[in-house]
Amino acid sequence: MRYGYMPGCSSHASSVDYEASTKAVAKALGIDLVEIEDWNCCGTAPISSVNPEMAVALSARNLALAEEQGFDAVVTACAACFNMLYKAWDNFANNPGMRKQLEEAMSDIGRTLKGKAEVRHLLDIIVNDYGLEKIEQLVTKKLTGLKVVPYYGCLLGRPKSNFEDAEEPNSMDGLLAMLGTEVLDSDFKARCCGSSTIFTKRSYMLRLLHDILEDAQRLGGDMIVVACPLCQMNLDAYQTNVNSAYGTSFNIPVVYFTQLLGLALGLSPQQLAMDKAFVSSQKVLNRVSNL
C-alpha cells in the first residue's frame, strides 16, 4: 500500500508539533509517508460554510492528485482533513449527482478523478495496518504510571468513518494501554471541542472545553491525548481562557498520540516537539518515567 501524505494547513502553523511527531514516529516504525505533491486546503468547515460543494471540490483535487501520483491511499493526521477528504470520496462514490459535478470541476482544472485512492487517518494506519503487536516489539520505554484520558472529538468517527465508532470511539485506547499507560474512560471523549467555531464564537465554546477538561480532572488524568490539531489547540491554548471564565485552575497537558507513541519508541520530547504546547507536560513526564 503506497501512502500519500496530506499534512494539512495547520501542520505549518498551529500543529507543527503534530507534524514533527508524526514524521518522527513514521520513521521509527518504518512507515513510508510520501507527501502528496502540491496538495491544497481540504475545504474544512469555514469553506463549507461559504459553500459546501466548493469545499468538497477542493478536497476532490487532493484525491485526484494522489491518484495521479500513484498512491493507494491519502493519509492525514488531521481529523478535519480526514472528514473533508472522506466526504469528497463518499460523495464521489455514492452520490451520482455530486460525482458528475466533481468530474466536471476536475476536468475544468485539467485533472481526472476516478475514486481509486482511499482516505485514511494516521491513527487507523498505525493501529490497524501496522498493528499493535509489531509496535510492541519496538517499544523500548513503557509509560508506566501515566494516567491518560483519550479524547477523540467528533470527526474521527462522525458523520461517517472507515475505522472509528461514532459514539464510542476507542482506537487510541488499546494503543495507549499497550504503551503502559493507565487509560481512563471519559464520557466526554467524543464530544466537541468547538472546532474552528472558537475563532468566531469563543465565549460559547469555552463551555465545551470546560466540560471536557473538568471530566479529565475528575477522573484523575495526568494528560489528555488527542488525534486532531483543532482538539489540541482548543484544549491547550484556550485553557487559560477557560480558567478565567470559570474560575478553575486546570493545568492539564494535551498531547498528541504520536508524541506518547514516540516517547515509548525511545524518541526524546525534543524530537517530538513536546515543548510547543502551552501547558507543559514536562512535570508529568518527569514524575512518571524520567523522560
Next chain:
Amino acid sequence: MSAPAEYLREEELDHNLIYEVASFPGGHKIFSCQQCGSCSGSCDMAQDMDYTPRKMIEMIRAGMRKEVLGANAQWLCTTCYYCTVRCPRGIEPTEVLYAVKSIGIRDRGVDPNNDSPKFYETFCDTVHKFGRQHEPTLMAIYAFKGNPLRLMGFAPLGIGMLAKGKLGLAPSRVKNVDEVRKLIDRYRNKV
C-alpha cells in the same frame, strides 16, 4: 435576532426555501423530518441557540426565510455531527445548517453584527490567494475587515503562538494555485 412571529402570514413565507436547502449535498432528506427532537437533544449548543436544530428544520419547511437566515443557530453549530448520526430519519441537520449558512452568506441575509460570515469569507479569500490556509494572514485580514477590537482579542493567543513557533510566518503556497482559484470561483459565483 427576531422574535418568532405569533401568527405566520402567508405573504411573508417563502415556500421555495425548503427546495433550495434540499438542493445542497445532504439536504434532500429534509422532507421526511418527523420533528422528534433527537437532533436538538443531541446538540451541545442547543441551549445557546435561539432556535434549536429541530425548530430550524420546521421553520425551513414553513418557509420562514427571514427568521431562518437571521438566526444564530447555524453560526453556533460546531459541526459535531451528533445530530446527523442520531437522526432516525437519515436527515443530516449539520448539512442543512451548512446550507443555511451558505444561503445567508450569498444573500447577505445575516445580521451585520454577526462576525461569522466575515470570518468564513476571509478564510476562503486566503485559500484563494495561497491555495492553503495561512493563519496570520487570515487573522490580520479578518481583524482589519470589521472591528479592529477583534485583533486585540486574538493578540494574546497570537503572541503565545508566535513564541511557541506555532505561527507559520511564511505562507506555504500551492504551485498550481490557479487550479484552486478556478475551483473557488466556480462555486462562489454559483452558490
